[in-house]
Structures are given as C-alpha cells and as structure tokens.
Amino acid sequence: MTTPLLQLTGLNVTYAVGDSDVPAVRGVDLTLDPGGTLGVAGESGSGKSTVAMSVLRLLPRTAKIDGEILLDGEDVTTMKWGRLRAVRWAEASVVFQGAMHALNPVRRIGEQIAEPLRLHPPSGKALTDTEVDARVAELLTQVDLPPSRAGAYPHELSGGQKQRVMIAMALACSPRLIIADEPTTALDVIVQAQVLTLLTRLVADRHIGLIMISHDLSVLAATCERIAVMYDGQIVEEGPSAEVMGAPKHEHTRALAAAFPTVGDPVSRFAPATSTPLPPEPPDREAGEPLLAAENLRVSFRDRTGKRIDAVAGVDLTVSRDEIVALVGQSGSGKTTFARTLLGLQKPDSGVVRYDGKPVPASGAGLKAYRRQVQLVLQDPTSALNPAHTVYEAVAEGPRIHQLADERAVVHRALEAAELRPAEKYADRLPHQLSGGQRQRVVIAGALALEPSVVVADEPVASLDASVRGEILGLLLRLRRELGLAALVITHDLGLAWNIADRVAVMYHGELVETGTVEQVLLDPQHEYTKSLLAALPGGTAQRRTVET
C-alpha cells in the first residue's frame, strides 16, 4: 500500500479573536492519494480555505492547529522552519483565490513565475538566467500562453490569462500537490471552462495531486474524482463526485447542488432552491403590454486614445408587466451600461427608453417620477448600503425622497415583503450586523418601498453564498407572482435564467444576439455565442462525463 500524498487526521483549527477562541475547522479527516483529485465544497465561513491553507501552515499567527497533517508521510505541524520552507512550493503549491490581486502589478509575469524557481532550485544549486528563462518559457507553454508573454505586466493580461500565470507559478517547482483555492471565481463561464480543462489536463499528465476549493459543486464535479462538502467547520459528506452531485445525502449538500441548477432540467425550472414554498402561478397569466422598452439604444465611451467604443450598440428590449427577463452576457458585454441607461443614470447617445409607451425624460420632476416606477438592485449589497445608515434609514431613503405619507408603515411593509420578518427586529440594525443575504434583502426592500412596477437587478446574487442565492431568486419570483412585479435580471449565469426567468436576451459585444423565451434560447440556441456559453457550463461537462462512464 502506498503512503497517501496527504492525510489529515482530526484536524482542528481555532482562531483567537479577542479573548475567545472561534473554531474554524472541527475534526476534519481527509486523505488524498498521489495523483488523486479532491474537491472541497462549502460556503464562505465553512472553513474550507482554512483546511487548505493549514496544509502549508499558511495560516495567520492567531490560528491554533491541532491534529495531524501528514504530507507524504511527514507531519507538517511539527516541521522545523527550514524544512517547511523547502516543502512549500517544492512539494506542494497553491493557486490563490483572486488572480487579479495575487500578482504583483509592477513586476513582469516572467519574473514572478521565476521567483519560486530561484528560491527553490530543483537540483539544489542556483539556476543560471538562461535556465530560468527556458523553464519559464516551458511553463508558459504548458498553460497555453505564448512564451513571449513573459515580458508582460499583469494589467496587460485578461483575468483568465492571469489565472493561467498563477497556475504556471504553482507548477514551477514540479510539486506533487497543488491546492487551488477558488481558482475560477470571478471568471467568465467560457474562461472558467478553459481554466478547468487546463487544470484537469495538467494534473492528469503529471500525476499531480489536486485539492480544489470552491463554493460551486458543478465546478468541482467537472474536475475532481471525489468531493468533500464542508459545513460549519466539519465535513458533512464525502464521496465520488457523481454520487455527491447526483444523490446528495446531507441536506446542506442538497442545498449546494440545487443552487447551481442544470439548464434543461425540468425540476429546477421556475423552482429556485428556497425553503419557503412558492405561491402557485396565477391562473390568468397572459402576455402583458410592454412596460419598459428600449428602442435602438446606443451608448458609447471614449477610450484613452479618443476612439469611440460602443458599450451598447443598438439594443431593442422590452419588459412587460408580470414578466422576468434575464439579460445574459459575459463581463464587458455592456449589460451593466445598458441597465444604467434604462434607469437614466447614463445618457444614451441615441435611441429612447420608453416607460408605459412614453419616452423617459432626461431630467427634472419627470425623471424623479419615473424612478419611482423603475428601481435598481445592485450586485454587491455590502457596498450598496451606506455603512452608517440603519436598515430602517436605508429603506426609508426612497420614501423620504418622494415624500410618501406614513413612512413607518411603508418601510415595514417593504421589509416584510422582502421577507425580513418581523420588520422591527431588523429596522435598527446596521448593515455590518447582517449577513450577505439579509443585506441584499434590505436593498430589495429599499426598492420595494417605492412600490415600483419594474425592478432592474444587476447580478443580484453574484456576490452571495449558494444557499442564499436560491432564497433571493425565490423572492424575486414570488414578488412577480404575488405583486405582478416585472424584473430585468442582469446575469452571467444561465442557471439563474433557467431558475426564474420567462424570457432571455443574450448580449455580446454590446448587441443582443438572441432573444426569446427561456426554453427557446437555452434548449435550442441559434447563435454561436449562446451555444458556446451553454457548452462552457460546468454542469454540461459533468453530465457528459456521467454519460461516458
């Protein structure tokens, strides 16, 4: 029997916060064989990153580690500092979360990839510059980047390219284990698919062990043989990917799995993962008249050289009463600019926005009245709320601007509608005392307080945890069914569209390339771009794999 590459036995990690100890990881046992791949899933705060970082003892000083961490049979917790330094990167390396910030912006990427090589020369003696350059070129080729890019600075690379550089760095000293901490979070679907394929290929070719951490089960299922699900510092479920994904036993795993629905699965159509049951579809539902309409909308910006760049290039889109429209596209496709233009926050170069058939005025009392009808929900609820304002003040902001009568009742109604019950309990809290999902509900309540007829939500769940995601989507769907509230949801996530939307519009380079009902567009895509978006979904890969085996 071979020694496992990594064996964690009874791992406990506690952080000393003030005078008290906060347990982050409680009794975790994990084993990874050489060349094996293991996914660790969990929400933020579940302790998954702490587990991964403890392997290389990269935790802050306040962390107290109990238990055994055997890396290739050697206990990391008792290693001397010199030995630990040698083990870091040469035996095990890390692909850090957020490639955008993990690279030094003022150094060329070639130098940064070479850094571990110079610190840990493979043969024991320092490498010459030509040897280092050759190795850097080899590494860049491995991650599908042209070796000539070694002279580039991080800002000259796209997000996906930066993540490849991070992977090249991790591979530099030919480690036996790679820990990838959320390697594809914040990347577009198509780029994510490329990075995942690359990681899978490299790991298989080189017989490297891989631990991948993610909140997205479908990403893990696409790359890992086995998945461990963490919840509140403990492993609640562990098993082969297909089993965990297909037949989750623990309810938390079920929540995680349901949060990322498979497009085309009839079970998750109009059924976001929410604990409160949804009201039934109103019986007399018919296609309403267009409420909010954009006609040939065009917005352009000037870049540094003064060249005009069309962010939105002639878009026609309507949102009707009692309808949820999903606007899908990758970052930079112009969808946020389009939303801001709809709300009158950005002036269009040409084209009109019509509300209820009438053009929206550009300023003055008319615009103010329009803004009562159409409301915005922003992506990141943490920054969308003034940290110094209480929930009550944040929700009352709109009613005060529009001088609505009986402010207290309006605010309480809005809070209850956004499912913050009882309203009194939340009214006096500050944003930092709430969880991410509750904050997003406050932002939604702030919009609902004006009793709008349309809500424009810009990536409303992108910065939220998986289990909260379903609740917020459920809320939007419930509001539509109960109040007839129309919504334009902007997202990069096709699963979201499948969950709640009636119609989908796909945006690419500022233009709408495909519009239609969810079933039409997602099940029978016509445009090449829509097809590539769908093909890049990790759920798609997982399904294909299950079919193959």
Add this chain to the structure above:
Amino acid sequence: MTTAETPRQIAWARRRASLRRTWREFAGQRAALTGLVLLGATVVVALLLPLISDQSGLDVTKATGAPLSPPNGDFWLGTDNFGRSVLLMTVWGTRISLLVGFSAALLSVVIGTLIGITAAHFGGWVSATLLRFTDFFLVLPSLILAIALSAVLPRGVGTIIIAIGLTAWPSTARLVRAQTLTIESRPYIERAHALGGGHLHIIGRHVLPGVMPLVLANTTLVVGNAVIADATLSFLGVGDPNSVTWGLVLENALNNGAISRGAWWNVLPPGIAIVLVVLFFTLVGRGLETVFNPRLKK
C-alpha cells in the same frame, strides 16, 4: 406612541456608543489627551480672565511698574516699557488669539468644505472652475494677501478673522474634494440616484456625514495655523492696535527697543505662549486624524 419612539432611542444609543468608542480611541493616545486637557485649561482660563484678573493693568496710563523691570516678586515676568505686567498681557493675549483662531478656522473650513464638496459633486466645468480658483488661492502668498485685505478693510479683530479665513481654505477644499470623490464612487450613491435622490439629498445624507470627521480633525489643525497667522499679522502692525494680542506684545518689544536692551522677558513669554497653543491644537488634531482616518491606524 412608545413604539414610535423606540428606533430613535436606539439610534441615539448607537450614536452614544460610537461616540464612546471614538473617545476611547482618542483617549488611548497619551499625547492627544494631554493636548486636549491643556487646551481645555487654556480655554477655561481665557474665559474666566475678567473674573480672576484686573483688566486695568493693561492700560498704559494706569500701569504701576517701572519700565522694563526684569522679573521680580511683584511682576513675575517683568514689565514692558510702559511698566505693564508682561504676565498679565500674555494671559490676556490668549483671549484674542483663541477668538481669532477659532473664528478664522471656522470661516476657512466652511468655505473649504463648501467649495470642496461642490467641486467634487458636480464635476465638469463647475469642478474645473472651482479648482482653478482654489489653485489661485493656493499659490498666492497668503500672508501678503492677508496684509492687503487688512489694509483695505477697517482695522479690527473682525478684519483679521476675515483676512485669515479667506486665505486659509484651499487646503481644506482639496482635502474635502478628495474625500467626497471617494464617497461618491461607492455604489450606495448610485442606489440613492436610482431611488430618485437629488443633489441635496446625496450631499446631505451621504457625503456630508462621511466627510465631517475628517473636516473636524482638519479644523483643529487649521486653528493652530490661524493662531500663528494672527500673531504674524499683529506683529507686522496690521492688527487691531487696541486689543492686546501676542503679536502686538512682540511688536511693541521690537519697536520700543526692548530687544536691543536685552529685555528677554518681553519676547519669550508671548512667543512661548504661541508655540504652546499651536502645539495643543496640533496634538488634538493629529489625535482626531488618527481616530478618523483608517489609513493612519496601525
């Protein structure tokens, strides 16, 4: 209506708690606390002066001492060339210095905050115009401008206040503009726009409360500068000749030959008084800045 009162009470309780936290952080810095205590003592003494000392000693005609007598039992810090007590004059000088310092700082901070917020909030040509205007005042030698202003305006304490206030605001305006730009880039400003909030709403509800702490810290530093500017103007002879100020005491010492006759007790007391008051304000201002500016926290 007990339920209607609750949120307000809770809001006040939170405000009190945050004030307490600010105070704890401030009081944790020994230098800042020392500065505050000594500054408080100075202000109290200045306010109580008419009760605890005799103003008539400042009158040239009623002076009792011999001219330029060195420090002795009757006059602890000696006398000037009219026979007035230097100690009495120095202590009374505190009143005008503090009055001018506070008023001028208030005036300059109000102007600076107004221009800073307006420039940052409206942007475009408004910002360009206001910033060039600010730059103009920033490069103008403020002392010469102040001298010119006090020469044109009628003599008096009010003139000195206006002269200093109108020349000291550009740095505050720059600071406030930078802070406003930071706040206005936050998404909650976008949310307020989308809710239909106008300029007044955004400035009043979001920008001003966010800028205020820094402005407060800045004010205390500006007061110190204003005290120095006041002493300089009086020393140069453009101040109010009828009120006793530190600058005026120094000017008298120079004009009446006290310095050439080696009467150090006419020069050192007002000079040291200026240094001390400015030091107190700087200590308090730095302390406040450390509390309010997260980047200065270790």
